[in-house]
Amino acid sequence: MVNPTTRSERGDELPQGGDAPLPAVRRRRFLTYLVAAPALTVAAKMGLDSAASPAAEAIPSLPQLPEVYDLGDLIKLSCEPTKDMLVLEVDKDGTVRLFLPRMEVGQGITTAAAMLVAEEMDVPLSKVEIPLSDARPELIWNQLTGGSSTIRTVYEPIRNAAASARTSMVAAASKKYGLPAEELTTRDGAVIAPNGSVYPFGSLTAYAANAELPKLAVKTKSSSEFKLIGKKTDRIDARKMVTGQMEYTLDLDVPGAMPTMVRRPPTIQGSPKEILNEDEIRAMPGVIDIAMVATGVAVMAETFGQALDAKDALEVNWNPGTIDGLSNEDIKARLSAAAVPFTVPSGLTDFIDAEFDFAPVSHAPLETNTAIADVRSDRAEIWSGLKIPIIALQNIAQEVGLSEDAVTVHVVQSGGSFGRRLFHDGALEAARISKAMGKPVKLLWTRVDDMRHGRIRGASHHKVRATFASNQVLSYEHRVASVKTDWRHGFGEAITAAGAEGIGNLGYTQTIFNMTVECPYNFGAVTEVINEPENVILNTSAWRSVYSAMTRGAEEIIVDEIAAKLGKDPYEFRREFLKTDEARAVLEKVAVEGKWGKNMPDGHAQGIAYHQEYRSRTACLMEMDATDPKNPRVYKATIAVDVGRPINPTGLQAQMISGMTDAIATMHRAGLHFEDGLPLEGSYSQFHYARQKNSPIDVRVFVMPPNREEPGGSGELGVPASAGAFGCAYARATGTKPRSFPINFDVDFEPFPR
Amino acid sequence: MPNYTFTVNGKSVTVDAPADLAMLWVLRDKLGVKGPKYGCGIDVCKACTSHLDGDAFNPCQTPVSECDGREVTTIEGLANGDELHPVQEAWLEEDVAQCGYCQPGQIMAAVALLKKTKNPTDEDIDAIENVCRCGTYFRIREAIKKAAAAMR
Ligand code: FES
Numbered sequence: 001m002v003n004p005t006t007r008s009e010r011g012d013e014l015p016q017g018g019d020a021p022l023p024a025v026r027r028r029r030f031l032t033y034l035v036a037a038p039a040l041t042v043a044a045k046m047g048l049d050s051a052a053s054p055a056a057e058a059i060p061s062l063p064q065l066p067e068v069y070d071l072g073d074l075i076k077l078s079c080e081p082t083k084d085m086l087v088l089e090v091d092k093d094g095t096v097r098l099f100l101p102r103m104e105v106g107q108g109i110t111t112a113a114a115m116l117v118a119e120e121m122d123v124p125l126s127k128v129e130i131p132l133s134d135a136r137p138e139l140i141w142n143q144l145t146g147g148s149s150t151i152r153t154v155y156e157p158i159r160n161a162a163a164s165a166r167t168s169m170v171a172a173a174s175k176k177y178g179l180p181a182e183e184l185t186t187r188d189g190a191v192i193a194p195n196g197s198v199y200p201f202g203s204l205t206a207y208a209a210n211a212e213l214p215k216l217a218v219k220t221k222s223s224s225e226f227k228l229i230g231k232k233t234d235r236i237d238a239r240k241m242v243t244g245q246m247e248y249t250l251d252l253d254v255p256g257a258m259p260t261m262v263r264r265p266p267t268i269q270g271s272p273k274e275i276l277n278e279d280e281i282r283a284m285p286g287v288i289d290i291a292m293v294a295t296g297v298a299v300m301a302e303t304f305g306q307a308l309d310a311k312d313a314l315e316v317n318w319n320p321g322t323i324d325g326l327s328n329e330d331i332k333a334r335l336s337a338a339a340v341p342f343t344v345p346s347g348l349t350d351f352i353d354a355e356f357d358f359a360p361v362s363h364a365p366l367e368t369n370t371a372i373a374d375v376r377s378d379r380a381e382i383w384s385g386l387k388i389p390i391i392a393l394q395n396i397a398q399e400v401g402l403s404e405d406a407v408t409v410h411v412v413q414s415g416g417s418f419g420r421r422l423f424h425d426g427a428l429e430a431a432r433i434s435k436a437m438g439k440p441v442k443l444l445w446t447r448v449d450d451m452r453h454g455r456i457r458g459a460s461h462h463k464v465r466a467t468f469a470s471n472q473v474l475s476y477e478h479r480v481a482s483v484k485t486d487w488r489h490g491f492g493e494a495i496t497a498a499g500a501e502g503i504g505n506l507g508y509t510q511t512i513f514n515m516t517v518e519c520p521y522n523f524g525a526v527t528e529v530i531n532e533p534e535n536v537i538l539n540t541s542a543w544r545s546v547y548s549a550m551t552r553g554a555e556e557i558i559v560d561e562i563a564a565k566l567g568k569d570p571y572e573f574r575r576e577f578l579k580t581d582e583a584r585a586v587l588e589k590v591a592v593e594g595k596w597g598k599n600m601p602d603g604h605a606q607g608i609a610y611h612q613e614y615r616s617r618t619a620c621l622m623e624m625d626a627t628d629p630k631n632p633r634v635y636k637a638t639i640a641v642d643v644g645r646p647i648n649p650t651g652l653q654a655q656m657i658s659g660m661t662d663a664i665a666t667m668h669r670a671g672l673h674f675e676d677g678l679p680l681e682g683s684y685s686q687f688h689y690a691r692q693k694n695s696p697i698d699v700r701v702f703v704m705p706p707n708r709e710e711p712g713g714s715g716e717l718g719v720p721a722s723a724g725a726f727g728c729a730y731a732r733a734t735g736t737k738p739r740s741f742p743i744n745f746d747v748d749f750e751p752f753p754r
Numbered sequence: 755m756p757n758y759t760f761t762v763n764g765k766s767v768t769v770d771a772p773a774d775l776a777m778l779w780v781l782r783d784k785l786g787v788k789g790p791k792y793g794c795g796i797d798v799c800k801a802c803t804s805h806l807d808g809d810a811f812n813p814c815q816t817p818v819s820e821c822d823g824r825e826v827t828t829i830e831g832l833a834n835g836d837e838l839h840p841v842q843e844a845w846l847e848e849d850v851a852q853c854g855y856c857q858p859g860q861i862m863a864a865v866a867l868l869k870k871t872k873n874p875t876d877e878d879i880d881a882i883e884n885v886c887r888c889g890t891y892f893r894i895r896e897a898i899k900k901a902a903a904a905m906r
């Protein structure tokens with residue numbers, strides 16, 4: 001346990017505030033937590049991992065926490081008490097419906113869930129529907145979509161539920177037709193009798209629901225029997241999407257819910273003081289109502305166009321926000337001052353010291369914050385894209401003064417999240433407005449507001465020190481200082497609940513950092529510590545891959561620099577220093593398939609990087625043309641991914657392509673400039689998320705064959721390795737040492753008015 | 755308020771609306787045509803891309819008065835009944851959509867491109883400005899090439 005403890009000891013010195021306890025308490029609590037939660041698992045696996053150190057030359061690093069017990073394990077543990085409380089129903093027409101207590105935002109989890117059901121129930125995929133479950137408070141923590149944990153947490157429970165439903169169908173047929181159960185089989189949504197008679201599940205469902213059925217043992221299939229799991233499968237909702245039939249929150253028809261928009265303050269977390277021209281606004285065409293709420297002034301109108309005009313015409317006096325007057329440079333200075341000192345002195349051996357900066361980034365899902373709310377005196381109903389709907393329900397109930405069982409929260413499939421919809425800002429605001437106006441509301445945030453007042457990944461500053469001597473890396477230290485990440489959406493409580501008392505006291509940030517970020521190389525003494533100072537408070541939420549894209553991205557850039565100092569090829573160096581053969585396998589895959597080391601024209605280069613997290617591994621090899629250093633183009637990417645047990649390779653590949661695009665966007669051009677307490681950026685013409693012209697023309701994603709029973713996570717996995725590959729390719733193509741991202745970060749636009 | 759008459763996906767409609775009301779809100783809020791999506795409202799994200807007399811246009815920045823007497827086609831009007839447009843078919847074959855929110859606009863942009871340019875080059879495809887925040891660009895590219903081949 002030495003290494004995690006070491007990391008916590010470093011943490012002891014951190015000047016943390018907020019949810020962190022006094023320093024002296026923290027280490028004891030940290031140990032408490034390790035023992036309290038996964039004691040046996042940790043102990044058993046630790047011995048194994050430290051014995052298996054394959055790189056003979058390198059100085060083995062002690063195992064880091066994510067290698068033995070990661071965030072996903074903890075989320076899984078939090079789901080454990082209610083994991084089997086899934087609702088699965090079989091219709092008379094044979095349709096099987098599993099209500100998924102998770103949130104689809106584009107990751108393809110409904111398709112994967114449908115595959116699990118179809119596989120275990122022996123029904124055709126086309127007969128399976130996966131509606132998203134309304135908020136179900138009785139599930140406690142088992143309705144949380146985050147940390148790339150969905151497949152990890154539902155893989156067994158869904159298969160159990162489907163296998164149990166299949167067994168019920170067999171039992172029903174056995175009883176109804178007087179046939180011995182052991183002679184019955186199932187195929188294509190039907191029970192098959194020995195004489196060839198076919199009894200469709202739909203014809204058995206009513207009987208199964210009413211009859212006293214014989215108790216049969218429920219058995220899920222072994223992976224060797226899988227016919228569908230592991231096969232390339234297209235999205236079950238694709239046709240709706242390409243025909244315009246897919247319904248997002250604002251496409252729903254809720255009687256009486258009229259278009260509503262909010263005028264927001266000129267600085268982050270400001271609030272309205274007084275409306276100066278209410279009568280004038282009420283007289284504008286189409287305007288129905290106006291209400292002041294905590295976050296701004298809401299206007300309801302016949303159409304969104306009219307609501308937009310009216311809210312723009314509002315004149316409002318505002319109270320100040322939390323970062324009035326603050327700009328990117330101030331935030332950077334505060335972060336730089338907050339980084340914890342290194343422990344290994346420089347100068348005794350060869351060393352590299354480096355500092356990195358990553359700009360703030362908007363989640364910017366293409367569907368902005370949206371919600372429908374109908375709050376009455378005795379009940380409320382909410383529709384919105386919510387990744388933690390139970391907490392949304394509880395907060396909304398409290399806010400509008402209703403008991404929790406008087407509030408219904410419908411989870412609506414959404415146009416992206418990337419971490420944004422962990423929070424329920426839109427739903428809460430819509431509920432407040434509905435209560436204030438006494439009418440159902442259909443709330444849309446403008447893009448400008450979504451980018452400026454929506455949540456973001458805060459800026460981070462990184463200090464890295466690596467020491468090395470004669471072909472060996474002696475130490476690797478990484479100090480992260482980041483704008484405080486807001487974990488108050490319930491995720492923090494979920495892991496606290498799972499991990500016993502100690503976690504909350506460690507601070508969510510340090511805990512989550514410890515459980516997700518790991519150096520995959522044998523770099524001797526490794527310490528990685530994060531600090532989030534209390535003097536920059538703005539609207540944040542975990543952004544796809546949370547701390548890893550920056551921490552691991554920067555680390556991969558330094559890996560190249562260490563290799564260069566030791567006179568080694570970046571690929572060969574990684575091969576030698578990676579801790580495991582599984583890691584080497586994905587790295588080798590991209591090196592071979594992507595032709596590592598081939599001749600490149602001047603100004604072009606390859607970059608290679610590796611990442612592991614969520615019990616999965618990936619490597620990325622990019623080819624870049626940086627002849628115009630401000631506008632490099634990644635024109636080819638080769639990615640290998642090993643999730644242990646792929647469910648749907650097509651969806652997995654999609655996630656890797658998506659993560660790669662996020663990496664290219666945030667390393668190249670996408671960032672926010674805070675100026676005087678508000679981002680300047682207000683649309684995609686200013687926040688330069690990647691477009692088609694920034695995307696590689698050739699992308700190949702290799703899915704490694706299954707090598708484990710349990711699937712690892714993948715939703716966020718693609719970002720860090722691609723960020724690293726981008727940085728390394730850029731450094732090699734330009735002969736520079738990139739340290740600040742995005743690399744092209746000019747204010748090349750006229751900001752919208754506040 | 756003035757009346758405007760135009761066709762939406764082949765059907766003639768008349769709406770009563772202020773002259774400067776953006777077509778996106780006329781379609782979505784007055785006519786219940788929800789395929790075109792709001793992503794920015796200022797002709798930047800292209801999520802609302804539809805066709806006006808067969809050419810790509812962005813209803814979020816086109817006042818209803820400009821559509822009077824003209825033909826509007828949205829994603830809902832692209833297929834011929836159950837028979838999908840080859841671009842929609844290619845989108846299914848490449849399993850392009852992730853969250854799907856940008857895809858009506860992406861598809862309408864691709865259809866407009868292929869109408870003018872039968873064999874688009876990578877540069878032609880690069881010129882499509884529609885934002886896909888899920889980063890499906892590579893599959894969009896492949897799907898456009900596939901559709902172009904199918905339509906030859
Ligand atoms: S909503 Fe029309 S271009 Fe963005």
Ligand code: FES
Binds near residue numbers: 415416851856857890
């Ligand atoms: S598929 Fe989500 S924005 Fe394109």
